[in-house]
Amino acid sequence: MPRLEDRDPSLDDPENDVASWSRTKELQKILWNGGFAGIAFPSAYGGLGLTPEHQHAFNRESQGYEMPLRINVPTLAICAATVLDMGSEQQKRDRIGGALRGDELMVQFLSEPRGGSDLAGVTTRAERDGDVWILNGAKIWSSGAYAADYGLCLVRTDWSVPKHAGLTMFLVPVHTPGITIRRIRQVNGSTEFCEEFFDDVMLPADSVVGEVNGGWAVASRQLYWERTSMGGGSPYVSGWGRGIPAAAARSLAGLARSVGRLDDVAVRELIGESRANHLVQSALVRRVTIGLTTGALPGPSASMTRLMHAETDWRDSDIRVDIAGSAAVTGATGEVGELSLNRQAGSLGGGSTEMARNVISERVLGMPREFAADRDVPFKDVKQGRA
Amino acid sequence: MDFDLTPDQKLFRETTRKFLESEVSLEKVRELSTGPESFDRAWWARGAELGWTALLVPEDQGGGSVSDAGLLDLLIVAEEMGRLVSPGPLLPVNVVLSALVDAGGHDDSVGSLLAGEAVATWAVYEPGGGWAPSAPGVTATPDGDGWVLSGVKDRVESADQADLFLVTAAAPEGLTQFLVPRDAVTVEPTTSLDLVRRFGAVRLDDVTVPASAVVGTVGQAGESVARQQQVAGVLQAAETAGAVDRVLEFTIAWAFDRYSFGRPLASYQALKHRFADMKTWTEAIHGIVSDAGSAVQNRADDAAELVAAAGAYVGEKSTAIIQDCVQLHGGIGVTWEHDLHLYLRRATVNRALYGTPSDHRRALADIVISREAA
Secondary structure, eight states: BBBBBOOOOOGSSSHHHHHHHHHHHHHHHHHHHHOOOOTTTTTTGGGGGOOHHHHHHHHHHHBOOOOOGIIIIIIIIIIHHHHHHSHHHHHIIIHHHHTTTTOOEEEEEEEOOTTTGGGGGOEEEEEEEETTEEEEEEEEEEGGGGSEEEEEEEEOOOSSSGGGGGEEEEEEESSSTTTTEEEOOOTTTTOOOOEEEEEEEEGGGGGGGGTTTTTHHHHHHHHHHHHHHHHHHHHTOSSSSSSHHHHHOOHHHHHHOOOOOOOHHHHHHHHHHHHHHHHHHHHHHHHHHHHHHHTTTGGOOOOOOOOHHHHHHHHHHHHHHHHTTTHHHHTTTTHHHHHHHHHTHHHTTSOOOOHHHHHIIIIIOOOOOOOOOTTSSGGGGSOOOOO | OTTTHHHHHHHHHHHHHHHHHHOOHHHHHHHHHHHSSSOOHHHHHHHHHHTTTTTTTTTTGGGGOOOOHHHHHHHHHHHHHHHHHSOHHHHHHHHHHHHHHHHHOOHHHHHHHTTSSOOOOOBBBOTOOSSSSSSOOEEEEEEEEEEEEEEEEEEETTTGGSSEEEEEEEEEEEOOOOOOOOGEEEEEEOOOOOOOOOOSEEEEEEEOOOOOGGSTTTTOOOOHHHHHHHHHHHHHHHHHHHHHHHHHHHHHHHHOOOTTTTEEEGGGGHHHHHHHHHHHHHHHOOOOOOOOHHHHTTTTTHHHHHHHHHHHHHHHHHHHHHHHHHHHGGGGGGSSSSHHHHHHHHHHHHHHTOHHHHHHHHHHHHHHHHHHHH
């Protein structure tokens, strides 16, 4: 792999995003050709069939090298992992293989413009017409959809049953007639998020992942992998980090030095607090992983790592602003301020932390579920808006 | 503790828990708080028989552990003691034992501590000073074959019942530790927020001790004191973890039992979200205690860093969780009769003792900054 210090920094520029994605594919091809792609994926689908520990060892050794980090989430850690668990043989061979070879990227088509955290309330629909399905509706908040090749798309296929029972998951080729992609500009200037519109998109029957009307099971698995990867416990990521902006990856001590505050006791306490949070976060990931493996913790416990990840992110964002002070908003470390505007990213992406807290209280602690007006009601009878 | 305890460790935990539950219930803790002594020496000797003093001592010196990872076994005891805010000098005795065993010599003292016949404590704080165990004001002056020690130590745990004091002192050659017997010093009891953990100030008025009182090598105690800080830090964090665990358990049970406006507290989203945070923090506390414990057990390079992270995080979150549990109990939570304050007292003392969260954060920053500079 190329050395990290030789990396082209212009790839961090939001305006240069397409180049950054094609660089990701290039790097993945290098990884593939070197025989190190998909270390923990089964060999039948292009991986090496080794253990998460092998991947971990590789990740440790790969520090200092330029890695295809942007392919990790969502392509490998969420989408490929879901296809591996729930897809057909053909889907596993095609999509996992395509991703590992560096030929294809995948994206999640889950959220909808009016959806918020009520994922099972999706109203994008697919209707069967002979051998094909016709897809109509809209999805939003998909990262890098313009650069992706396939999307895991959750849609409604039966409106006569309660919401969870009428869903189906499809593998949708992103660049297909009837799909319009619009990029969304965020407060920090990033245009990675997209909105997609589906107008009579034709999908062959073998695009269904899992069972028709069994989409919630697939989505649940996908959400499990999403929580796992957000929390830092995925066995399918290659290299550490998620290709986050340089300002977020920058060391706090380096930041403190650059603003002349490294010897300030208050600043040192902030640096120490952040370090403690990160060590605790990895300790929690380890503990939850053991808890899930031994059955000591119920499956939804992965939401605890998701919540902790968001909290650590938040605190780091605040700490960076505190260390940089006015320089964060006016001076040389302006990117610190820009980054803080997007502080909520870690607690919204992958489901809001409010949802994580519901999952923890209801499914880990067994507390009563929130009242839901749509429970056991055929979806066509569920109110969709105020009117 | 971790979810992957060995069957032997699980049995050890059960035995410890049963013994503590029958011997020092919270009712007993309340009784002890008004008595002359915070723990009964005969009771401590029985704890020693159960292994509480043996786990950091090698087998050829009469010790031994349940799993060949003595410190991790000891953390099980500390956690169980935290669950019942138990009395007893578990931390000071074991910190001194680990120091003596590492340094070699002092076989008689090791033997009597092991048997629970003697009690030792760790004298590392000084009046008016913060947490700086490697920079003592107590001086050690050579005197013939022996030494003269002068100065005062305070915040000395179990000082009232200690027979031996492991004292840090500044000798001309540098940081040195001495094992000083009770009859050479004056102990003045001080107050304690904890109902059954007592502290005292220890005066060393030109105390003469023989050369054999030195622990380890004269002037070379730095590494040893650093190791003692790690053992103390992780033991204390494990004890706090046990306390938090128990408080969260009975507060969650309370949320299911207590009804307001015709429904249990556990059904209110505003409260459920706080319980979700507390559950997450509690699991995180166990995680970091366990990571720090393994690093100290294995004498790993990152042991000091992980212990500092545990000190910073556990100190901060434990008191936050227990205070929030008081809030969730409502008025009953701030009564003397409710057990909550026993736990809050223990956690509050632990948060302040042997380094505050701020102290630990500064220590972490030192480690991070020096590593980045390297």
